[in-house]
Amino acid sequence: MAEKRPTPPDVDRVAASRAAVAARRARAAVKTQIAHGKRSALEVLAVATESPEGIEGRLRVTEFLVSIPAIGVTKMHRIMEKLEISPSKRLGGLGKHQLARLQDFLTTRTTSRRGESAARLVVLAGPTAVGKGTVAAYIRQHYPDVHLSVSATTRAPRPGETEGVSYFFVDDAEFDRMVDAGELLEWATVHNAYRYGTPRGPVDEALSHGDSVLLEIDIQGARAVRRAMPEARLVFLLPPTWEELLRRLIGRDTESGAEQTRRLETAKLELAAQGEFDFRVVNHDVAEAAREVVDLLNLRKAPPLP
Numbered sequence: 001m002a003e004k005r006p007t008p009p010d011v012d013r014v015a016a017s018r019a020a021v022a023a024r025r026a027r028a029a030v031k032t033q034i035a036h037g038k039r040s041a042l043e044v045l046a047v048a049t050e051s052p053e054g055i056e057g058r059l060r061v062t063e064f065l066v067s068i069p070a071i072g073v074t075k076m077h078r079i080m081e082k083l084e085i086s087p088s089k090r091l092g093g094l095g096k097h098q099l100a101r102l103q104d105f106l107t108t109r110t111t112s113r114r115g116e117s118a119a120r121l122v123v124l125a126g127p128t129a130v131g132k133g134t135v136a137a138y139i140r141q142h143y144p145d146v147h148l149s150v151s152a153t154t155r156a157p158r159p160g161e162t163e164g165v166s167y168f169f170v171d172d173a174e175f176d177r178m179v180d181a182g183e184l185l186e187w188a189t190v191h192n193a194y195r196y197g198t199p200r201g202p203v204d205e206a207l208s209h210g211d212s213v214l215l216e217i218d219i220q221g222a223r224a225v226r227r228a229m230p231e232a233r234l235v236f237l238l239p240p241t242w243e244e245l246l247r248r249l250i251g252r253d254t255e256s257g258a259e260q261t262r263r264l265e266t267a268k269l270e271l272a273a274q275g276e277f278d279f280r281v282v283n284h285d286v287a288e289a290a291r292e293v294v295d296l297l298n299l300r301k302a303p304p305l306p
């Protein structure tokens, strides 16, 4: 008797089940790569976010977490609860807040597991004209091992500023998009004028590679980072005296008289917030203040350039 030939629906079913087996194998391979430290969990998550329908995107969060060394099933359930993610979720189907929580969890875990010599996230904030930008620029020039975060801003470039080095200069629509996509670790409207925000990806990436990261941001931003990443060290830069702060603001000569008066009012409020910070550094001398900030970054290789 002639063998029964598969009918088209059978052919479809066979092809579908072969594809399902291949996809399962591919997902298992990704889990093995994570388990053996060949790929970082943060990197796999980044790929999943970019292609939700790809292999990484189709991984369930539960199986993703248990493939990370030292996370067993019990711990995984605790983490899922804490992050408020349901067990049926796949990496590619996470909401933006769930994704942000999972990224922050993984970054914190990577950093804290490296112990005392771990890469650090340090936030440098302080009142207007205290010298934050000057100290950050000194660090950029003399301590190339520090990853200095480049913010996005809606303000226009000033003469001498370079796209991607000073800031990423974006328009309002692009800034809205970055906020909606959860791409910013924090953002704020500064001096009642323009919006500034810290792109999350480069910070996560640098920390996951063991690099120390410095954010030079305003005080609202520092508070937001504290909420998102409690392990960050918050440093408050202080002027030697109030009179010196006035001298620096006026001497900089970048604001009108009215704007200077308004900024000084804000500066009083900002100085009152210094108690919320973990460390205070007085900016008497730029090189000295920079060294104190860098000391808090726990660099693996610390020597400054001459």
Ligand SMILES: Nc1nc2c(ncn2[C@@H]2O[C@H](COP(=O)(O)OP(=O)(O)O)[C@@H](O)[C@H]2O)c(=O)[nH]1
Pocket: 128, 129, 132, 151, 152, 155, 186, 187, 188, 190, 196, 197, 198, 216, 217, 218, 219, 220, 221, 222, 254
């Ligand atoms: N929250 C937040 N503040 C930022 C960020 N980037 C810069 N800032 C702050 O924005 C303020 C204005 O910066 P900028 O326009 O460069 O200089 P200024 O006008 O000379 O103070 C400073 O207080 C910075 O610390 C950021 O990503 N997030």
Ligand SMILES: Nc1ncnc2c1ncn2[C@@H]1O[C@H](COP(=O)(O)OP(=O)(O)O)[C@@H](O)[C@H]1O
Pocket: 126, 127, 128, 129, 130, 131, 132, 133, 134, 135, 248, 249, 251, 252, 283, 284, 285, 286
């Ligand atoms: N340690 C310092 N001693 C003297 N002047 C300083 C010092 N640090 C910064 N300045 C000057 O103070 C002014 C304000 O510094 P800036 O870096 O623009 O402040 P911020 O970024 O905090 O608003 C600039 O003119 C800068 O050259």
